[in-house]
Amino acid sequence: MRMKPALLFFLLFTALLSACNLNSSSATGTPAPVITPTSTANLATSTSLPATSTPAPATPIPTFPPVITATPLPPTATPASSATSAPGVKIDVIKMMDTNSGWAVGQFISNTTDDILKTADGGNTWKAVTPPEPSRGGKHALAFFQDANHAWVNYSSQPASVPPTQFTVWRTTDGGANWKPTTTSLSGLTMDGFTTNQISFTDANHGWLLSVLGVGMSHTYFALYTTSNGGDSWTLKVSPDKNNAEMACSKSGVWFRDANHGLLAGNCYGVIKGLYLYATGDGGDTWNPMNLPPPASMADAFTNESVACGADAPYFFDSNKGMVMVTCSSLNNNQTSRWIYRTTDGGANWSSSPMPRAYGGYFFLTSQKGWYLGQTAADVYAGVNVYKTTNGGSAWNQVSGTQWGGTMDFVDDNNGWIIAISGSGQAFVRTNNGGLSYALLNPHLAP
Numbered sequence: 001m002r003m004k005p006a007l008l009f010f011l012l013f014t015a016l017l018s019a020c021n022l023n024s025s026s027a028t029g030t031p032a033p034v035i036t037p038t039s040t041a042n043l044a045t046s047t048s049l050p051a052t053s054t055p056a057p058a059t060p061i062p063t064f065p066p067v068i069t070a071t072p073l074p075p076t077a078t079p080a081s082s083a084t085s086a087p088g089v090k091i092d093v094i095k096m097m098d099t100n101s102g103w104a105v106g107q108f109i110s111n112t113t114d115d116i117l118k119t120a121d122g123g124n125t126w127k128a129v130t131p132p133e134p135s136r137g138g139k140h141a142l143a144f145f146q147d148a149n150h151a152w153v154n155y156s157s158q159p160a161s162v163p164p165t166q167f168t169v170w171r172t173t174d175g176g177a178n179w180k181p182t183t184t185s186l187s188g189l190t191m192d193g194f195t196t197n198q199i200s201f202t203d204a205n206h207g208w209l210l211s212v213l214g215v216g217m218s219h220t221y222f223a224l225y226t227t228s229n230g231g232d233s234w235t236l237k238v239s240p241d242k243n244n245a246e247m248a249c250s251k252s253g254v255w256f257r258d259a260n261h262g263l264l265a266g267n268c269y270g271v272i273k274g275l276y277l278y279a280t281g282d283g284g285d286t287w288n289p290m291n292l293p294p295p296a297s298m299a300d301a302f303t304n305e306s307v308a309c310g311a312d313a314p315y316f317f318d319s320n321k322g323m324v325m326v327t328c329s330s331l332n333n334n335q336t337s338r339w340i341y342r343t344t345d346g347g348a349n350w351s352s353s354p355m356p357r358a359y360g361g362y363f364f365l366t367s368q369k370g371w372y373l374g375q376t377a378a379d380v381y382a383g384v385n386v387y388k389t390t391n392g393g394s395a396w397n398q399v400s401g402t403q404w405g406g407t408m409d410f411v412d413d414n415n416g417w418i419i420a421i422s423g424s425g426q427a428f429v430r431t432n433n434g435g436l437s438y439a440l441l442n443p444h445l446a447p
Helices: 004-019
Strands: 089-096 102-108 115-119 125-128 139-145 151-157 166-172 180-185 195-201 207-216 219-227 235-238 250-256 262-267 277-280 307-311 322-330 336-343 351-354 359-364 370-375 384-389 397-402 405-410 416-422 425-431
Touching: 089 115, 089 405, 089 416, 089 425, 102 125, 102 139, 115 139, 139 195, 151 195, 151 207, 195 250, 207 250, 219 250, 262 322, 322 359, 359 405, 370 405
Parallel strands: none
Antiparallel strands: 089 102, 102 115, 115 125, 139 151, 151 166, 166 180, 195 207, 207 219, 219 235, 250 262, 262 277, 262 307, 307 322, 322 336, 336 351, 359 370, 370 384, 384 397, 405 416, 416 425
């Protein structure tokens, strides 16, 4: 497998297509990795959350983050003013378990190394519970947080100067108090590097790890590992050497609804017509194309060579209910549309509904309830509309507006956290009324 000679061509090619708005921005019910800016300049002064969930007018809010009338936070929250002497925390990935406790991947402001963090007061203060990864400097942490006690973490070099000879997955069963490593050899695997971009578990035992090995000539070469014992050991299921999955196109993500049945999604950026979506029924040993019915408003979406389509990482809520977001762009008129595809029978049948806007981050609390930060373009944050659905995406209602996009995490109908992005700015905001209004948090080190 020769990947390095074509790396520059691939990067230039995908950059050109991105300039044509062939982008499928995404976020799933389980937070997915995002590229986040580091600057927090020109962000609004912090305000506090409203004490009640009284509906507010669904009109655009002209600041970043939105400024609202200050009222006291719940008693469990720490006022931002008390954080002046504590190191600040930059949150990159958030997974809350309830209104008070949760996990995050982030860094203390004085440090650029990824830490695994926990909060017990709704995201105001954080403490590090990082696994003892040797030489963490220059590495990126990728984690999957299943519940308050179970989590898995892998560190990858960014970029790796030479291909590694092994990878390590850390796991905890006691909320980060203790971590156990499992190291897996990469001997015999053809690769230019090894960068993990997804870890997911369906229960405490069954999990999957997806890593990029290299890119070239419109291909993203990858490896897929699986575990059935909670991470005590990992088995290679897919690789270029096995030649049992399509290596063409970029890979958005993989999700298994049980130990055997899973979906692999990607984006071909118009190089190959149709949709990159493959299914397995034998735990990942073999993969076959899955043919979704085309959306009613674009009947030739998956057959027209002038249409570029991509699928976000799939997600299943249980063994039957699942979803995948599909974005298609016409190369003739540069128009982009997005649909949510849903299944209620484990993937045997799918139905689609149009999204209110073609770009933006989304989060589904259940198969029926979800939120969407709808953008007019992938890099345009002015006039972002916040939508909510209570019927699985069949219909969306606008609940508010912002001047930022980002990734969301909700624990119930009212309480949500957003890693907000606008241009080069990044902030951490919270809502306690289902997205009607927001407050800027000032996360910092717990005393």
